[in-house]
Amino acid sequence: MRENPYARTREDHRSEVAEDYVELIYRLGRDRAEVRTADLVEALGVAQPTVTKTLERLQRDGLVNVHPRRRIELTAAGASLASDISERHVLIVKFLQAVGVPKEVAELDAEGIEHHVSETTQRAIARFVRGRQ
Amino acid sequence: MRENPYARTREDHRSEVAEDYVELIYRLGRDRAEVRTADLVEALGVAQPTVTKTLERLQRDGLVNVHPRRRIELTAAGASLASDISERHVLIVKFLQAVGVPKEVAELDAEGIEHHVSETTQRAIARFVRGRQ
DNA sequence: TGGTTTATATAGCCTTGGCTATATATTCGG
DNA sequence: CCGAATATATAGCCAAGGCTATATAAACCA
Ligand SMILES: [Mn+2]
Ligand SMILES: [Mn+2]
Ligand SMILES: [Mn+2]
Ligand SMILES: [Mn+2]
Numbered sequence: 001m002r003e004n005p006y007a008r009t010r011e012d013h014r015s016e017v018a019e020d021y022v023e024l025i026y027r028l029g030r031d032r033a034e035v036r037t038a039d040l041v042e043a044l045g046v047a048q049p050t051v052t053k054t055l056e057r058l059q060r061d062g063l064v065n066v067h068p069r070r071r072i073e074l075t076a077a078g079a080s081l082a083s084d085i086s087e088r089h090v091l092i093v094k095f096l097q098a099v100g101v102p103k104e105v106a107e108l109d110a111e112g113i114e115h116h117v118s119e120t121t122q123r124a125i126a127r128f129v130r131g132r133q
Numbered sequence: 134m135r136e137n138p139y140a141r142t143r144e145d146h147r148s149e150v151a152e153d154y155v156e157l158i159y160r161l162g163r164d165r166a167e168v169r170t171a172d173l174v175e176a177l178g179v180a181q182p183t184v185t186k187t188l189e190r191l192q193r194d195g196l197v198n199v200h201p202r203r204r205i206e207l208t209a210a211g212a213s214l215a216s217d218i219s220e221r222h223v224l225i226v227k228f229l230q231a232v233g234v235p236k237e238v239a240e241l242d243a244e245g246i247e248h249h250v251s252e253t254t255q256r257a258i259a260r261f262v263r264g265r266q
Numbered sequence: 267t268g269g270t271t272t273a274t275a276t277a278g279c280c281t282t283g284g285c286t287a288t289a290t291a292t293t294c295g296g
Numbered sequence: 297c298c299g300a301a302t303a304t305a306t307a308g309c310c311a312a313g314g315c316t317a318t319a320t321a322a323a324c325c326a
Contacts, residue, residue, distance in 0.1 A: 002237075004178040005244035006153060010314090012245050013146070017283075020139060038303065045137040050284060052305065057282080069291065069304055100257040104135075111138035112145050112249025121242050124233040143284090150313075170274065183314060185275065190312080202274055202321065 009116065016115045017054060019085045020044075022063055025074055026082035034071035088122060089114045095125045098132055142249065149248045150187060152218045153177075155196055158207055159215035167204035221255060222247045228258045231265055 024043055028035045040051045055072060058064045063078035074082060092114055096106035117125070157176055161168045173184045188205060191197045196211035207215060225247055229239035250258070 003241060004176075005241050006176070007178045008241050009153075009245040014282095020142075036303080037305095041303095043137075043139070045140045046283085047285060048304070049286085049306080054283070096254060096257070099261040101254045105251055105253045108136060108138045108141050109249055109251050109254050112142040113246050116242055116245025116249070118238055118242050120238045121229060121234045124229070128232040147312090171272090179313085180315060181274070182276080182316085187313075 012115050018058055018061065018063055019081065019115060020111070021054060021058055022074055022078045022082040023085045023089065025064065025072055026079065026086060029074075035073075036071060040072075085114060088117060091122065091125055091129065092117065094129050098129055145248050151191055151194065151196055152214065152248060153244070154187060154191055155207055155211045155215040156218045156222065158197065158205055159212065159219060162207075168206075169204060173205075218247060221250060224255065224258055224262065225250065227262050231262055 021040070024040060025035050028039050028043070032039065037048060037051050037055070040055075041048045044051065055064060055066050058078070059066050062075055063081065065073045065075060067073070089110055092110040093103070093106045096109060097103055101109070154173070157173060158168050161172050161176070165172065170181065170184050170188070173188075174181045177184065188197060188199050191211070192199050195208055196214065198206045198208060200206070222243055225243040226236070226239045229242060230236055234242070
């Protein structure tokens, strides 16, 4: 029996916030000495209690360790997820740019698209991007 | 000041369920004499009360007219939105197929991706797809 | 036509992910 | 080192979009 596309999309969305948070923590961690709640508030554009509460869920799910009123760290699982989604993000931006989308717009769209690209599609895109360098 | 990609994605998601419902009602309406709740339940893979409640929201927002215990119709606004999103859906499937994604997988991924493709990107994709026919 | 089956509505519950207001802890400058 | 400023935590609210259980209406058919 054929998979239901709407169910797939709903499923994608259940991991979306987690993916964005760990990717962001991962990326910020390369610049700063440590990543703090305020950094995420700034980057995500949501209210501070939203970040605090979301981090609790991510901790519950084993993706981050939060040292209260101090820094936020990725667990091994969190770092692994972050590096996967980060790679996918970069690839999608390149892909969109390759077909003529301006970088700025590609970045905006990729932030949403990245959560809906299957393994199979990711491989096809990677081949395509490689093939035109 | 540069737009926040996370805010854009959150905004996209606020119209996503509406887009899928009207697109589906539109598409089903071409086969069947009339579209009923049960048809949406089947296609979406959610429980029946979920569809009933969602239709109430869509009616509140002026996208559908629900004749209780009878058929569901699109308003002019609903039909217009449906035709836009339907066109985008078809284009994305073609685009993915053009870079080597199997049709089945393209359909699955497109159902999520379609909600995150900007006007600018849609135009670029359309040019690309046209250019290789 | 009446009884059974099927479809829809209604009640009530849950989690996620938003928000504001405010309390409390940490940090920084004088 | 203390007070002000800043950052974080906590309380409490809300809407969306899921769910199950059950009541009721509509459709079918013997
Ligand atoms: Mn994202
Ligand atoms: Mn999405
Ligand atoms: Mn969709
Ligand atoms: Mn679609």
